[in-house]
Amino acid sequence: METPSRSTDTDRDGAPLRSTLVAIGLTVFGLIAAEFATLPAFLFDPVLLEVAMEGGSLGEASMEGRTLLLILNFVGMASAGLIYLLATGRGLSWIDLRVPTKTDWKYLIAGSIGSIVFLYLVSILFMLLDVPAAESQVIEIVGENQTMILIMIFIVFFFNAPAEEFLFRNVIQKRLYAAFTRVQAILVTSVIFAAVHLPMYLIAETTIATLASLSIMFGGSVIFGYVYAKTDNLLVPTIAHAVLNAFQFAMLYIAIEYDIEQGEPAPSMLLDAVAMIPL
Template identity: 50%
Template sequence: METSSPQRTDGPLRSTLVGFGLALLGLVAAEFVTLPAFLLDPTLLESPGDASNAAIFVLLTLNFVGFFLVGGLYLRYTGRGWDWLDLEWPSRQGWIYVGIGIIGSIAFVMVVNLVATALQLPSSENQVMTLIGDDPNMVLLMIVIVFLFNAPAEEFLFRNVIQKRLYAGFSRIGAVVVTSAIFALVHIPAYALAADGSFAPLGAIGVSLAVVFGGSLIFGYLYARTDNLLVPTAAHAAFNAIQFAILYLVLRFAPEELEMAMALGGGLVAALPL
């Protein structure tokens, strides 16, 4: 599919500010739309790991609705409309790009973890893992969330809205890099604060942000090459689903190996914005 031309030509600064503002609005909206989950089970406020599976599922699902909301409102009020979406069933070449994206993402995370291990960098806490705990059933629910909400919402807002909007001020590769930088920057608060309210080690924050930035580069490149939102979405969803599937197998058949599995694949759910 050929990308629609931007409605205006902006400089890099304006385009970046618009993109960053949309990302922040997406995260703020996510906080507001998750409120029903806390009403469903107030345990989420004090002890998230002890909340019911239903409440956790609702929380994680609604968390991504905010992204759809902000992206949709932006398209509506800027006059772009739904014609701005680059959606079509991937061609044979498109599916090849999906496969490249999956393999590239797994390889990248493995390299980051090897470097982090070699440098003895600490691992950061993950809020999603706190919610999942050691319940295999919640891991299966996460696979559903990844395919129906996580990957579609993030790729819609950060690729088909923000990255495509940045084409007005940057080259395509430049837009991929800037979008990835925005994606990483808005995640700093999530990784800077540990579960107990203390500040996480800088090394742990750096490892998490490297995973987020690198993953966004890969998926952004897929979108820039294909002009088809379904390509990065499929790669993103499959990548996360594979990692959760491995986690499910560990929890179900070898729970004693959980710590080692998480050490080897510490970045597998790093990009989930909670």
Template identity: 35%
Template sequence: MTETARSDAVSVPSAVVPGIGIFLSAVVLATLFVPVNRGVDDPAIWASVGFATVATLAFLVGATAVANSRTSGWIGAASSTVVVLLVGYALNQGITAPVSVPLVSTPAPLLFATFCVAGLATGIGAAYAVGVDITGLVVRSAYTALLSAVGAVGLVSAQFATLFLLLPIVLAAGMPSMPQFMVLSQIGMAVGTGVVAGGYLLVRQFDLSYIDLEIPSKRDVLWTVGGIIVLFGALFVISTVFYTTGVESSDHGTAQQAEENPEILLVLIPASLLVIGPFEELLYRNVIQKSLYETFSRYGAVVVGSVIFAAVHVLAYATAGVGEVIASLGVVFGLSIVLGIIYERTENLVVPALIHGAYNAILFANLYLSVA
């Protein structure tokens, strides 16, 4: 990559940024008092109230004493992160604080809104800590929204491409079998994702040199082997934490399909290496993460890119309640951080593509052995 990492410490922030943090933390506190007032006596909720209070006070100090911006920003970010984890845990344990919403028949989980707002407060705290002013915050927010849209369009385009390939086959020969449909869906994913990535490069007037494809060096091979080991190590640690704390996660939609049609896994195992790994990494690492380097620091881009990567997987894991989905997306986020760091270190798309593909292939092979 020829782009230089952009420092986030661009200027001394005004009181506007911590003011936004105060507002967000106050909203978090207000929503947390709803389950408290309803008599929910859960340690995670009460601890969340405490950390949300700390975050609010930290932002308040930052707004009144600019000299303390860095320290108060990190305290606000750290406290809000703890709130995200605690509220996510509460949601996973079935505490949702449902509230009625006009024109909606099903009550909405208020704590999910708390989870999202606390996540925004985390971002505001981190931005304030590294010196981002309100102009920088607006630019970064707009760029994040734009690249989130690119990621979402990549997902939708893959589905449309699959439908485009499927329709003439259905009209000519009827509905294909599940393995045949899975082959079509993988081709559709490659076409749809590739079109979106290519379209983005065309709009930005980047040539093919923007794509970081290089023959792996010995160093890249070591990164690849180490990355696979780290990914499975991270999965083991996260699974152990989930088991110890009683956190339940949702299954990927493919896992449920595989229980009825194990043969689709025989398609997904090679597709992981040939399609899923390469094309997801092309879009979410080489396009989205690399583009984020223009407005974020490199490691800031890794984090933001991983949030986008996790968010676009929400439909794939929407097989259970909101708390279980959050847990699964947390795993995706953690694994994406690993892939993002490896891409940033190697500057070679081949490395995270191989790691991602091998990781998925091993998981699918293990699933096949368990259900076949």
């Protein structure tokens, strides 16, 4: 699809507060749409409803039920972005989707490698400072089921990364360009993106652990936002995001396959990084 021209500093005519409120509203709308979209999954697997009502573990549900729940969640999130574009007259032409150029590929590779390096550098820092990281509920969903891990890699590439990057980068971040510089838009979007993932971390953990994990979410979002801002191509942050999460799941698969236990510095760092898988 044809990509609209890049905005410049002279194009900014939106009020920062209003634009930020719109961004937050879009995020809330995305979360609500995702909740409604998952309703068929609860009918498909009643255990999911029991877990939601009684606060059990999602790992108790069937693999098919968990898979359907996650897929519908991200379909709902993406639909919120589409509804906004159609309702505001921006239309599908607003979507920055094209075959990557050579420059796009450079940013895609840099974003993929950079996000993985960032994850492990921060993990090392947290380990040295003895800062704990909150465990994502994704670990609860997957458990030690290697088949589910492979399914998660599929979901990451075809539903998770496309939905999140479409809503947060191509809709929210791009909408913020009207009131902020691109750098400012990236930062505002990243704060919102990190805040959205707060429920994904076990609240029973310490506040420091939760903040540590959210700081990683924020940093990853800045990286994805940056490569999107430099390319105006949704495929670039989407693939980079998917590569990062797929790498984490691959590490989890290896950890289970070879029964890697925490205790030695290297395995501990590997598992800590895996435990912070965001979705």
